[in-house]
Amino acid sequence: MTDEPLYAQFGFTDAEWGLLVGLPQSVLTAASVATHDSARKTRQETAAGLDEISDARASASPLVAAVAGAVLDATGDPDRGEEMPAIEPADPVGYAQDVVTRAREAAALLAAKAAPADAETYKHWLVEIADNVVGAASTGGVLGLGGDQVTESERVFRDELAKALAS
Numbered sequence: 001m002t003d004e005p006l007y008a009q010f011g012f013t014d015a016e017w018g019l020l021v022g023l024p025q026s027v028l029t030a031a032s033v034a035t036h037d038s039a040r041k042t043r044q045e046t047a048a049g050l051d052e053i054s055d056a057r058a059s060a061s062p063l064v065a066a067v068a069g070a071v072l073d074a075t076g077d078p079d080r081g082e083e084m085p086a087i088e089p090a091d092p093v094g095y096a097q098d099v100v101t102r103a104r105e106a107a108a109l110l111a112a113k114a115a116p117a118d119a120e121t122y123k124h125w126l127v128e129i130a131d132n133v134v135g136a137a138s139t140g141g142v143l144g145l146g147g148d149q150v151t152e153s154e155r156v157f158r159d160e161l162a163k164a165l166a167s
Contacts, residue, residue, distance in 0.1 A: 021070045030099040031133035033092040035151040048136035061121035104164040123165040130158045
């Protein structure tokens with residue numbers, strides 16, 4: 001057993017690890033607030049994002065599994081009945097832009113320090129979180145019928161995130 005922090009075992013500094021661990025929850029939040037929804041729909045979106053984060057603990061990528069575990073240790077593990085704290089940014093558009101900027105920084109960091117397979121798996125995972133969140137509940141319609149499964153603002157966020165991670 002070593003006293004070395006987990007992030008150091010992957011070759012990251014504390015600040016770099018913070019970026020990687022903070023992004024999954026930030027992506028979940030930005031995707032959820034891209035379109036204002038009812039509390040019920042927001043809960044559905046949050047649950048879908050949490051499921052994606054939770055499932056990643058079983059990832060074949062050691063990096064993604066470790067990050068997912070660290071996210072849930074810090075924010076609350078739904079498997080233990082814990083709930084992630086609700087984040088309601090005052091400026092959802094600005095928040096989404098910040099998340100995309102941080103995703104671009106993470107992509108550059110991963111390219112420099114992570115194994116290529118881990119880097120690709122992590123980036124793909126962030127886009128999957130966004131996809132699951134934006135697809136979890138339709139917006140508009142009447143009595144749950146009709147409406148858009150993915151709104152234009154949700155699509156724009158997801159696409160900007162994917163583009164930032166592809167660079």
